[in-house]
């Protein structure tokens with residue numbers, strides 16, 4: 001554990017511990033993966049201004065996201081099938097986030113259910129909603145999130161049709177895993193994972209199975225998504241979802257200035273500048289490359305968050321400098337989880353915190369909330 005110094009170290013370990021089809025599910029993007037790569041690469045082009053002889057004592061990374069106090073402005077992004085990276089994955093990641101003091105967002109497509117996560121946490125978590133054709137089921141999901149005292153609803157806008165990820169098709173991805181010889185080999189070669197999985201009953205989409213009409217099991221995520229995700233979703237729908245939910249609402253998947261302005265008009269509390277981690281529209285720009293123009297366009301009318309490609313605390317600070325009030329990590333926490341379970345998620349957060357703290361000091365700032373365009377070289 002002491003030699004795990006970077007998110008890349010956690011990724012290497014996860015690759016060795018998680019069955020290939022699930023590791024690949026995390027480590028993949030749409031089609032050529034050009035947007036997935038750009039998300040990470042474009043951060044490298046941004047440079048900080050180094051400042052010296054500035055008092056750097058008493059530093060703080062504390063901030064707020066949608067009015068909630070956070071130990072650092074880094075939430076865990078909603079990720080589907082997290083409970084396949086590690087047994088009970090969503091419950092463990094939520095606990096790690098709670099102990100660290102950052103928000104955890106549970107995906108609609110999670111393995112552990114809203115109720116499972118609520119049963120092991122004390123503070124409210126956030127719930128991410130996909131809008132499906134079965135409106136009764138969507139309403140029941142919103143009501144279940146309310147009953148679990150979730151403090152924000154994250155409405156994902158960029159997956160009404162599933163982008164194609166070649167690795168998932170080649171691997172025959174499914175949850176629970178299928179038992180062809182290839183899958184048996186992939187799973188059997190990760191004995192620690194197998195033992196853990198044998199010890200949990202949480203191996204399918206527990207928000208859905210047994211709750212949505214006619215869904216007994218989900219063997220193919222992509223065929224279910226094709227049938228169930230509602231391609232008619234439009235800006236008008238945001239109003240009834242907002243009304244039914246009645247709490248803080250975050251709109252996820254904005255990548256265009258025009259859409260950001262529309263989102264601000266809905267009265268939502270925040271937008272997430274995001275391309276779904278490069279998993280949807282391959283050929284779309286990286287999130288970090290469009291963040292500034294979107295933040296400038298909406299100004300103070302709506303809080304701006306971003307995700308995509310964050311692999312270090314430095315990346316978080318760059319996003320803050322370019323106008324984000326908060327950020328999210330997807331793969332970094334999944335790699336931590338796959339590598340070392342709950343401790344790995346904590347480790348991912350600690351790595352990011354340390355990198356943020358040292359960078360903040362070397363940029364001559366004491367408060368993370370002071371980071372702005374001035375701290376970048378341009």
Ligand SMILES: Cc1cc2nc3c(=O)[nH]c(=O)nc-3n(C[C@H](O)[C@H](O)[C@H](O)COP(=O)(O)O)c2cc1C
Nearest residue numbers: 026077078079080107156276277308309329330331
């Ligand atoms: C394995 C995986 C599953 C995901 N599942 C969801 C999901 O169910 N709902 C959603 O809104 N976003 C989902 N996302 C997108 C993330 O919320 C987030 O936008 C993305 O991971 C950020 O990029 P990063 O992984 O580079 O940090 C998923 C991402 C990954 C990697």
